[in-house]
Amino acid sequence: MVENEALIHLAEQFGKLSGIGRKSALRMAYAVLAFSDEEAKEFAEAILEAKANIHLCPICQNLTDRDVCSICSDLDRDGSVICVVEDAKAVSALEKVREYRGLYHVLHGVISPINGVTPEKLKLKELLPRLDGSVKEVIVATNPTVEGEATAMYISKLVKPLGVRVTRLAYGVPVGADLEYADEITLYRALEGRRDF
């Protein structure tokens, strides 16, 4: 037996991370074995520490190490707009633009019946109490995938009756991209959403 139990078990842990296949997971487990004892200990502690320190903001459900996250507790931000995103990574991506000054709401997933993700499993019920009249617009910024679209539609149907404006991010050709390489659906959406100069 060359690949022993402890190694396989470690590889399985890496395999639980989304997007990591069996071979990559095993490669990572081998890489950990090449670490010094101190490095391995630091790695293990980093996992426990991140898990212990980071929890969900009770308001926007984003990951935070404070009681209320830095965005929700920032009084300079525009509380009349909430941008609904799939995950914490999307918040990071949008914050890097330094353009949006409203608040966020993190769903932690998208509706996907095939994967057993029903609307109840998302942080959707936490969104509705936030729409107490002070919020004028909900920007649905789920990913442009089938599930993301379906989730956006679901949210729109839920929120619109409350008298809140619901918008969606613009679709189109990414800046810097070559039309030649854009797929048909993106081009179609880009044409459909064309604007006057």
Next chain:
Amino acid sequence: MVENEALIHLAEQFGKLSGIGRKSALRMAYAVLAFSDEEAKEFAEAILEAKANIHLCPICQNLTDRDVCSICSDLDRDGSVICVVEDAKAVSALEKVREYRGLYHVLHGVISPINGVTPEKLKLKELLPRLDGSVKEVIVATNPTVEGEATAMYISKLVKPLGVRVTRLAYGVPVGADLEYADEITLYRALEGRRDF
């Protein structure tokens, strides 16, 4: 601050694994946060356990959880042939073929002056004492890269004077591959190494 210290620190740990870029590392750190507390604990423990249980075989330098690895302690194996490989993954790959019945020697790297890896940093000094007369052949199975080639050459020069036959794995077109997609060097080596029917 959306991406906090504990998260960044965890991402840095993932980034230490070879082949993992900054973005992938961050994605993995986020994935860990989505784990349950038990799962995170299991992950951290798996790292420490693998590190604690697995060490180098004092003979072949392969990773093992025994005093002497299962291959070195298997009396049915042919002790007259030693296959020298770069890492433990290569041993696993070769063992899957179920053809080779000799022993192994794991270098844990290749000579690479640009990365500061000198021959002294490899498990080469552990190889020479094994060539005590009972070994008739050393198969150098380092990867077909520039560093792997240089290391193979170095080993050949070290071992040949001891009167031991030194061989190298055959180069050629991989089985099942299309000639169209084979690179020129591989094709050249395949031609050079052609054999009679």
